[in-house]
Amino acid sequence: xFDFQTLIQLIVSGISVxxxxxxxxxxxxxxxxxxxxxxxxxxxALMLGSLAGFTIMTQIGSIFGIPLPIAYVLxxxxxxxxxxxxxxxxxxxxxxxxxKTKSEAGWIMATIxxxxxxxxxxxxxWGRDTFTFPNPLPEQAIQxxxxxxxxxxxxxxxxxxxxxxxxxxxxxxxxYGKAVVATAADIGAAGLMGVxxxxxxxxxYALSSLTAAFAGVLVAPVTLTGAGLGxxxxxxxxxxxxxGGLTSGVGxxxxxxxxxxxxxxxxxxxxxxxxxxxGLVLLLLVLSFKPSGLFGKSAIKKV
Amino acid sequence: MLTVENLVAGYGKVRVLQGxxxxxxxxxLVTLIGSNGAGKTTTLRALSGMIKPDFGSIRIGGADITGLxxxxxxxxxxxxxxxxxxxxxxxxxxxNLVMGAFTRLTGSRPKGDVKADLARMFDLFPRLAERRLQLxxxxxxxxxxxxxxxxxxxLNPEVLLLDEPSMGLAPKxxxxxxxxxxxxxxxxxxxxxxEQFAAAALEVADxxxxxxxxxxxxxxxxxxxxxxxxxxxxxxxxxx
Ligand SMILES: Nc1ncnc2c1ncn2[C@@H]1O[C@H](COP(=O)(O)OP(=O)(O)OP(=O)(O)O)[C@@H](O)[C@H]1O
Ligand SMILES: [Mg+2]
Numbered sequence: 001x002f003d004f005q006t007l008i009q010l011i012v013s014g015i016s017v018x019x020x021x022x023x024x025x026x027x028x029x030x031x032x033x034x035x036x037x038x039x040x041x042x043x044x045a046l047m048l049g050s051l052a053g054f055t056i057m058t059q060i061g062s063i064f065g066i067p068l069p070i071a072y073v074l075x076x077x078x079x080x081x082x083x084x085x086x087x088x089x090x091x092x093x094x095x096x097x098x099x100k101t102k103s104e105a106g107w108i109m110a111t112i113x114x115x116x117x118x119x120x121x122x123x124x125x126w127g128r129d130t131f132t133f134p135n136p137l138p139e140q141a142i143q144x145x146x147x148x149x150x151x152x153x154x155x156x157x158x159x160x161x162x163x164x165x166x167x168x169x170x171x172x173x174x175x176y177g178k179a180v181v182a183t184a185a186d187i188g189a190a191g192l193m194g195v196x197x198x199x200x201x202x203x204x205y206a207l208s209s210l211t212a213a214f215a216g217v218l219v220a221p222v223t224l225t226g227a228g229l230g231x232x233x234x235x236x237x238x239x240x241x242x243x244g245g246l247t248s249g250v251g252x253x254x255x256x257x258x259x260x261x262x263x264x265x266x267x268x269x270x271x272x273x274x275x276x277x278x279g280l281v282l283l284l285l286v287l288s289f290k291p292s293g294l295f296g297k298s299a300i301k302k303v
Numbered sequence: 304m305l306t307v308e309n310l311v312a313g314y315g316k317v318r319v320l321q322g323x324x325x326x327x328x329x330x331x332l333v334t335l336i337g338s339n340g341a342g343k344t345t346t347l348r349a350l351s352g353m354i355k356p357d358f359g360s361i362r363i364g365g366a367d368i369t370g371l372x373x374x375x376x377x378x379x380x381x382x383x384x385x386x387x388x389x390x391x392x393x394x395x396x397x398x399n400l401v402m403g404a405f406t407r408l409t410g411s412r413p414k415g416d417v418k419a420d421l422a423r424m425f426d427l428f429p430r431l432a433e434r435r436l437q438l439x440x441x442x443x444x445x446x447x448x449x450x451x452x453x454x455x456x457x458l459n460p461e462v463l464l465l466d467e468p469s470m471g472l473a474p475k476x477x478x479x480x481x482x483x484x485x486x487x488x489x490x491x492x493x494x495x496x497x498e499q500f501a502a503a504a505l506e507v508a509d510x511x512x513x514x515x516x517x518x519x520x521x522x523x524x525x526x527x528x529x530x531x532x533x534x535x536x537x538x539x540x541x542x543x
Contacts, residue, residue, distance in 0.1 A: 179405060182391045182394065191352070191372065191373035191374050193374075193377065193454075194412070196372075196374045197374070
């Protein structure tokens with residue numbers, strides 16, 4: 001017996017979680033573009049963002065007695081700044097030296113290690129248990145033709161798209177954004193333009209963690225939050241970045257949504273125990289047959 | 304303007320430049336010629352900070368720039384149009400030029416009139432004007448070469464380093480490149496030109512240096528080098 005309504009319902013909720021994967025994967029792309037390195041602690045950056053957001057929001061809420069939606073909006077700039085600082089710290093502590101000495105293993109080990117440290121730190125500050133993140137929007141689902149959509153799910157999709165669009169606008173329109181694009185294209189030539197490319201790499205780490213922190217406060221109201229929030233999400237987003245391609249902005253959105261939907265479908269029709277399997281299988285398939293990702297360009301044409 | 308003394312540089316443990324000295328006066332066009340692998344590109348890379356010198360000193364207008372990073376050297380007014388053009392393929396022609404003016408737009412060099420300079424570049428290289436919004440990666444080799452030169456000029460440089468601007472171009476385009484260089488010279492742009500077409504380079508230059516195996520083998524006013532029998536035999540033969 002096949003219930004079409006349920007299928008649509010699963011797809012719709014898969015889209016919102018998929019957008020989260022997409023945004024975090026987009027963060028992986030940002031550092032890869034400028035430095036060919038990845039922050040394997042992206043998931044922990046997301047978790048820290050969500051926990052910092054929780055604390056800031058409850059502080060704002062309790063001190064001034066401000067309603068939740070407003071407290072949520074007021075919290076955002078703090079979390080974004082927090083994310084940037086955290087990302088810059090990761091670059092400074094773990095990546096800069098490895099880039100200088102051209103050590104491949106260096107940044108991999110360092111970003112993984114920093115991720116673990118951040119997780120331990122979070123466990124000590126916020127405890128090991130999961131807890132609910134205050135939902136700024138109504139808990140009641142909107143009904144559209146029998147499909148239930150949470151207001152927060154709508155906000156996730158819009159927020160994710162808005163953030164990626166904002167970064168894209170920065171890259172296209174501002175002189176500093178163009179410097180980022182130039183650094184990604186040819187770091188030596190960018191240096192000749194007078195661009196401090198080491199700073200651009202730091203900036204890309206800051207933006208990458210900002211993205212993750214933002215994703216953290218977007219997703220937390222519909223899931224639970226806690227020090228364990230990041231690990232699974234970080235790995236999923238990494239799979240998305242590989243599946244979609246480390247160079248394709250469209251790729252991570254499509255890859256994220258694809259993975260979000262397959263997660264939900266497997267969880268419902270097969271077993272929640274196998275929920276993570278299809279995505280990882282897809283990851284393995286892409287790695288063996290199209291390592292540049294489904295949407296990745298192999299190389300830019302040189303004349 | 305640019306003074307290099309006893310410069311030693313290379314890649315890792317490989318020393319390419321064995322101690323070279325050269326001088327580029329303000330408003331002069333100086334050319335550096337030599338066979339493949341002599342170290343011409345390496346010299347320009349060391350001057351613009353793309354590689355760090357092991358020894359020696361580089362000064363620009365009296366300021367010591369030895370050992371600075373390339374972005375710091377650029378901020379002192381050294382523009383480098385590198386070997387292989389290295390335009391930004393994913394940026395438009397115009398954005399490539401804007402990147403040439405990055406230091407001016409971000410306050411580390413006097414701003415001047417960037418818009419007017421853009422217009423000037425499009426006058427100097429009309430082909431680029433037609434392709435203003437096209438991605439640089441889709442330009443032909445010759446067009447990319449013009450873009451690389453124009454991008455370097457957007458710095459309003461104290462000195463312009465040109466690495467084989469004629470490389471890989473059809474004869475007609477080579478002529479065009481040299482006539483552009485003459486026009487820049489007439490406009491009093493200080494230049495250090497590396498060229499494979501030694502005869503043509505000595506024709507436009509004021510002064511020349513001949514590089515051999517990382518050493519300066521000969522130098523002098525271009526007029527004199529052109530007629531030097533040894534230089535003639537080695538660099539101005541039928542092959543050049
Ligand atoms: N990145 C590099 N790493 C190691 N060795 C290099 C590198 N680039 C150049 N070399 C070596 O340095 C020497 C000088 O090279 P360079 O590119 O400066 O020569 P050139 O005079 O510019 O020659 P050409 O006319 O072919 O451009 C060569 O022996 C070359 O093999
Ligand atoms: Mg060369």
